[in-house]
Amino acid sequence: MRLPYLRRTIALLAATTAASGLMVGCSSEDQVPSIGYAVDTAVTSYNGGTAAGAASAQAVFGRVLTGFFYTGPDGQPVADTDTGTAKEVPGEAQTIQYRLNPRGVYSDGVPTSCDDLVFTWTARSGRFPGFESASTAGYEDIERVECQPGSKDGTVVFRPGKRYLPWRTLFGAGELMPAHVAAQAANVADIVAAVQNDDRPALDRLAQFWNTGWNLEPGDLDITQFPASGPYRVESYGLEDGLVLVANERWWGEAPATGRIVVYPKPADLAARIEDGSVAAVDIGAGSLPEVNLDAYSVQQLPSRGIEQLVLNTGGVFESTAARRAFALCVPRQALFDQLGRVTEAPEAGLGSGPSNSRTLQQDSMYYPVATGAAGPFAAGDPEGARAALADAGKDGMVVRIGYLAPDARRAQTVSMIADACKAAGITVEDASTPEFTPARLREGAVDAVLGGPGGAPGPAGSLDGIAAIGGLRSGSGLNIGQFRNGRFDSITDQLAAEDNSTTQLNLVTEAENLLWAQLPSVPLFATPRTIAFSGGLDNGIAGPTRAGSGWNMDQWVLQR
Structure with a gap:
């Protein structure tokens, strides 16, 4: 969602410049040859385009699999000219010209090429059956990728009448995958030809590899x-x-x-x-x-760009909106922020200043204060209202199993506080965390809610564009682990992706927020500290x-x- 945010680009440039200066001044005589990095995500896939990889690939493989853009420290897309250049060119349809670095080559000696763009688009467009992608946002609006196999130049042409303003989020770090590996594994001589000719057997084999071929298990790797x-x-x-x-x-x-x-x-x-x-x-x-x-x-x-939230399964105990409303009403969002979400030096306004009242809008968006009024009834926890909503759902009580990747003391305390608050409403909350937990367990019905970032991400999450946050609510998206479906929400997000009029944007985001607070596919808590x-x-x-x-x-x- 391309919205005007308060950006700190000048600060980023200053910090990066200072960092570069530090690096130049370092002596190599006492430099440690290896650095350890601890990050609280699970690494299960090399492929950031799948639901499994989306939660971790950028945080771990951003400097392993580069793209035309990467997510900078303020959440903004930053051009990576080592990979190549991307620019919008005039045309009747929206057209982006990509040019890969002439020197670009994979570590196995195979040159980077526009075949990689074709393969990534094929897997993520939603046009070709069998590919289980995390999100089709932006890619589904592309009509074709013009590419001569092996060429360093590729042209992306969007569908007539379609326009995707956040196009800089496409073909990014951790998501632009090596086509030649998939081609060899799937025994496809020419991926570009297979796509252009709609060679279904070849595409089926490519899809099988895309879905699981880059899965990662600790141990021996090929x-x-x-x-x-x-x-x-x-x-x-x-x-x-x-x-x-x-x-x-x-x-x-x-x-x-x-x-x-x-x-x-x-x-x-x-x-x-x-x-x-x-x-x-x-x-x-x-x-x-x-x-x-x-x-x-x-x-x-620091408050992060990821929104800590409870993603609810729209089946099982939460099949009805009334049941979801009952649970949302008893969640003590303000108390959770005060005790667990407030950073040491919390700002008075903007990101991290209070409970998050949106699943998709950042708190420092200019639209946020106006568009999020529907969150009002869900602020402090209302056990009486929750009990009434439970009765509307035809239930005397309800058991809610909340899962997350353990160990995590803050999330354990979050579940404990919710359990205490919801007890008065007749709702029993159980901690269903495990060290092997994945967000997919919600889709499988093993839990009723997932505590984490957008799409249930356990670790680093969030960006200014909010693409993953929106993907977590779009019908059919791999990130939509709660399987929420609402055609009007899908239509709104499609409009927002192409809309640059601020008044229209405000009207659309306000409608989206009202819809989400009415349907309650998730309960936002706060900017994850x-x-x-x-x-x-x-x-x-x-x-x-x-x-x-x-x-x-x-x-x-x-x-x-």
Whole structure:
């Protein structure tokens, strides 16, 4: 959703410039050759275009699989000219011209090409059956990708009458996948020809690989399946040793400042890794590991662009709107923010200033104060109103199982507070967290609600554009784990993607907010607070409280001892 936000671009440029200066001034004599990075997400897929990969790929693989744009630390799309250039060109239909860097080559020696654009669009357009993509936003509006196989130039032409204003979110870091790997695995000689000729058997085989071929399990990996297009490549992945990223010898841009980054995601014991000094960079939910001592680190607590929320299953106990309303009414949103969502230096207005009253709008959007009035009845927790709504649903009581990726002390306390508040309404709330939890368990019916960011993301989440947040509510989207379906909401978001008139935007977002508070596919709580810490001696660490995490510039990190 391309809305006017209060941006801090000048601050970003200043911070980046300062960081660059620090890097230049560092002596290599006492530089540590490897840096540990703890981040509270689960790494289950290399493919950021799938629902499994969408929750972690940008935070972990943003500097492994680069794209034409990446998410900057303020949540904005930033051009990555090492990958190539993208520009909108005049034409009757919206047209974007992509030009890959002539020197671009994957770590396995295969050149980057417009085949990668064709494959990514094919998988995410929703036009070709079998591909299980996280979201089709933007890609579904593309009519075709003009490409000569193996060429560095590709032209994306949108459908007649369609316009997608946030086009800079397409073909981004962690989402532009290596077509040649899929082609080889699926025994397809020419992906571009297969798409142009609508070769269904070939496309079916490609879809099978897209869906699961890049899944990641700790243990032995066939590294040939995971070539990199960025400054780092994957060397290994194990529960004890973490996800090991090493310098990509074929990278054509500026060499990474440190040759080895070890990412420790969940289910690794992050507390133990921090305590024993294995990590120099930490990006975790605030309060999630209260036992951890961060005295040796420079620590920031920041509200993130991800909205902490309860995503509800629109089937099972929450099949009726009345049942969802009953639960939403008993959730003590203000108390949850005051005790668990407020960062140490909370602003008086804007992001992190209070409970979030929207699932898709950021609190520093100019539209936010006007568009979110429908949240009023759901502020403080209303057990009497919840009991009445429960009666409207034809229920005397209700059991709600809330799942999230454990361990997470803040989310455990969130569930506990909700359980205490909802007890008076006759609603029993159970903690259904596990160390192996995935948001897909909601779709499977194993839980009734997921506590996390958009789409149930357990770790870094959110961006200014809100594409993932919207995808989590669109009919048929892979991120829509609660399986909410509303044609009017889909239509509104389609209009917003092409609308640049501020009055029309305000009317549309207000209608969308009213609809969501009436239908209650989820209950927004607050901007997820993040604890971001860098150890003494680490230069160029810049907090990134977004879906890209604070590893967004890990190739610039330098650790001195």
